[in-house]
Amino acid sequence: MELLEETLGSIGPLDSAAEHAAAARLDSLTKPPGSLGYLEQAIRRYAAIRGDGSARVGRAAIAVYVADHGVADEGVSAFPQAVTVEMLRNLAGGGAAISVLARRLGYDLRVIDVGVKTDTSSAAIGGVTYRRIGAGTANFVRGLAMNREQVRCALEVGIEVARELARGRATLIGIGEMGIANSTAATAILSAITEIAPSALAGRGTGLDEAGVRRKVAIVEQALELHRGSLYTGESILGAVGGFEIAAMAGTCLAGASLRVPVIVDGFIATAAAAAAERIRPGLFEYLFFSHRSAEGGHALALEHMGVRPILDLDMRLGEGTGAALAMNVLEAGLDLFHSMATFSSAGVSGRVR
């Protein structure tokens, strides 16, 4: 059986017994019942996804997928395409934002080249995992971004990375990305899935001015019109207007559910990947955490449409998994409280009177 089908076939239900066990422990801890708010909800869901009422914690990892986009030719980014390969070096070299956060927080950081235009694999950059599907996607205002084989290949890279991280005892996986012009692809995907207008979703990306955003909206509208007939399944949407790194993140979302490892979705672009994954496997959102409400374009609108609650709201729009890393750190603190707080009986604290 193919890896994708095997993954989809092995996604089990959430474990409600584990959730109830976690809820019972939460109520025994020395705090007013429910007073950890969202953290209690997150801990219960972590237990349900993991199938473990004790909500044990292993390692945490961040997978950052990097790729180029043919649509960059349309002038939809404030920065030149060369920045993708330059940032690939910076990510692996420790100078990028997510590199700093992963080091600080002790997270296993994987930087995966899934299709940067400049091929550096022959003189491999230390710290980069090469799983290149091509030298960037095709320009999706002229044709499909990816063919069917490329979509499958990218999804499977994402599945394989998740499997490898889970073998390394990861119990939380954050997903992030870097790729010049990928907020244009993400806008197209989110618009196709949520039916929110591109003009309400498109943002400044790395720093477009207003005219730049208008051009970006026009390009997305043109692409959605061109591909109108093939925007139904998750795979066909990814193929039409997606990106290698976006499809890989979708693969990691699907694999996380099959491995019972919660995946923490970064911002705008990772959300487009999660939305595509949910289209492939309806109900997938139950296995994911959305890390933050990004300041990029209509991210808040998209999250609301999807009915998901982000953990943080810091107006960040950097990508790379930076929002995921900060949110994972909050989740881990919640899990530490779950494991390490005293109970009313162990601490000899009185119960309620009314």
Added chain:
Amino acid sequence: MELLEETLGSIGPLDSAAEHAAAARLDSLTKPPGSLGYLEQAIRRYAAIRGDGSARVGRAAIAVYVADHGVADEGVSAFPQAVTVEMLRNLAGGGAAISVLARRLGYDLRVIDVGVKTDTSSAAIGGVTYRRIGAGTANFVRGLAMNREQVRCALEVGIEVARELARGRATLIGIGEMGIANSTAATAILSAITEIAPSALAGRGTGLDEAGVRRKVAIVEQALELHRGSLYTGESILGAVGGFEIAAMAGTCLAGASLRVPVIVDGFIATAAAAAAERIRPGLFEYLFFSHRSAEGGHALALEHMGVRPILDLDMRLGEGTGAALAMNVLEAGLDLFHSMATFSSAGVSGRVR
């Protein structure tokens, strides 16, 4: 000169040169300009408060002030008053939520008894700092909660604790509290200062039912009516309806500004302390960070009225400084990015094209 007057007299202006230096460095880092969102704003303000464009980081500390409230006699809490001293032991013993977080995050935790009803100082609990002002405040529906001398004494305890933490190289101080019935006192203070009705501010505290909340509102209304003539200055409001731990937190807020150490305000009760401190020294909010939007009563409403933006929004309502600790951890991550990220020139990353 008295400690309070000395503190108020030594609060200097924010350092705008330091703020500009920090902003310039933020713009040199390998990220889209402004893409760290609120974190960039927080880092600039940290630099301005510290008077240090390099935004250097020392230690972080949490001061948790614990005290009892005479108004607990009115049946305004879901838990018995004995819980205050039981939690004092739990806080110092490592089993309380903030104890777990401080240990996890490497924060210096100070647990200060400023007036728990049960006096444990003769067989001192290890890890508790005794700075008792009394055996709980008086019941403020019958008279003043504290006399003028007690208010000053509590403010000065908060100032002294902040000074001691700053001598220990703290550059971030979180404030938190524990004290059965103190959400009733905080409701009264916030209502007196913001003029928001008690019914819109009062919450369930540790877990009141609806009838309990109605009783709490009635008690606060009765107290505000009784003390109507003396709810003008920060000190008189604290004296009328405050608490020892609330006045001490206010003192720490004031001292932080004078020491150029940002103070991170926890939730509902700490916000009441900050509001009282701002009444004592208008403009003080510029030196504070508000850690989270609590789920307790009208905290969101009060923050909005005060025009301050909380860092986190996790529906927590536990107190003890737990929200402050989580928010400090986010601020520290932001400061690490500020210090450790590569610059465009050091990483050889291209600048913008448009």
